[in-house]
Amino acid sequence: MSETVSRKRGRKASLSKPIILDAAQALIEKNGVGALSMRKLAARLGVEAMSLYYHVSSKDELVDAVVDRLVQKIEPPAPSGDWKADIRTIAADFRAVAVRSPNVATILLSRQVFTTGVLSLTDAVLAALQQAGLDTERSVYAARAILSYVMGALLREVHPDATASNNKSEKMDRHAETIAMTALPHVAAAAPQLLRRAGEPEYRFGLDLLLDAIEVQAAR
Numbered sequence: 018m019s020e021t022v023s024r025k026r027g028r029k030a031s032l033s034k035p036i037i038l039d040a041a042q043a044l045i046e047k048n049g050v051g052a053l054s055m056r057k058l059a060a061r062l063g064v065e066a067m068s069l070y071y072h073v074s075s076k077d078e079l080v081d082a083v084v085d086r087l088v089q090k091i092e093p094p095a096p097s098g099d100w101k102a103d104i105r106t107i108a109a110d111f112r113a114v115a116v117r118s119p120n121v122a123t124i125l126l127s128r129q130v131f132t133t134g135v136l137s138l139t140d141a142v143l144a145a146l147q148q149a150g151l152d153t154e155r156s157v158y159a160a161r162a163i164l165s166y167v168m169g170a171l172l173r174e175v176h177p178d179a180t181a182s183n184n185k186s187e188k189m190d191r192h193a194e195t196i197a198m199t200a201l202p203h204v205a206a207a208a209p210q211l212l213r214r215a216g217e218p219e220y221r222f223g224l225d226l227l228l229d230a231i232e233v234q235a236a237r
Contacts, residue, residue, distance in 0.1 A: 032064060034082070046120045050080060064196050081130050087121050089134035090114050093141030096148070101228050103145040107138065108167050108224060115168065120177045126168055150235030159231050166227055170220045205222045 027033055040061050044053050053074055059066040073079045088131045091110045115122035118234035124130070128190065139160065189212055 021114070032062065032068055032072065036186050037062070037069060038083055041079055042087075042118060042121055045080075045083065045124075046118055049120055050124055053080070055079075079237065080124065080128070081132050083121055084128075084130050085125050085134040086131035087114060087118055088125075088132075088138055091134075093137055093138055096144060100145040100148040101232075103148075104163065104228060105141055105224065107145070108163060111138070112167055112171055112220070116175060117173055119171060121167075123168055123172070125164060146235075148230065148233060151213055151231070155234065159234070162231075163224075164229060166223060167220075170223060173214060174216055174220075 018159070037058070041053060041058055044061060053076065053139060055066045055069055058079075059069055059112065064209055069079075073082065088111075089105070091114055094106045111122075125135070142160045143153075143156045146159050147153070151159055177205075191209065192212055196204055199205070
């Protein structure tokens, strides 16, 4: 047996699903799920693409597994009797996980994932929303609205434009100048808030606003 063949078989033997998921998650976080392919993943792992199919049957299954593993880090809380508190807890736990892997978490906005972890978390959210008084259909709509809000708020925080950069101060000065030149009174008055990202306080305000709206909807 040649040394090359032996080395390839050794890599194949050491391959495992957790290792594959780690590599897939890293690729998704670096370039987005659209750039993930079995060929690129195999190259990252130093194996032939066919070796991956011993562990996952397709790219779709791989993506679902990456999302599911992320979501399974969240343990749905036992119902507390306060549906808003339960939703806030689930949203906060999801946000804490998603901030470390935003590209993976974002997949839930564009793809239906019906895995054990995702369905378990979904069940907890639906239970809380139905406790609020929503019927099954409206609880699904509300759950999706909450997911969209939480991810939208998160992406504003983790977007590269929100991070420190060499020209951030200069860019903010240009934005302030643009606002001043518009002479729009409400925009000018809100300039200090528009020019900064409030992070956690803004997130909490938006979530409370959404939960209050759900409460009103449930009472109809």
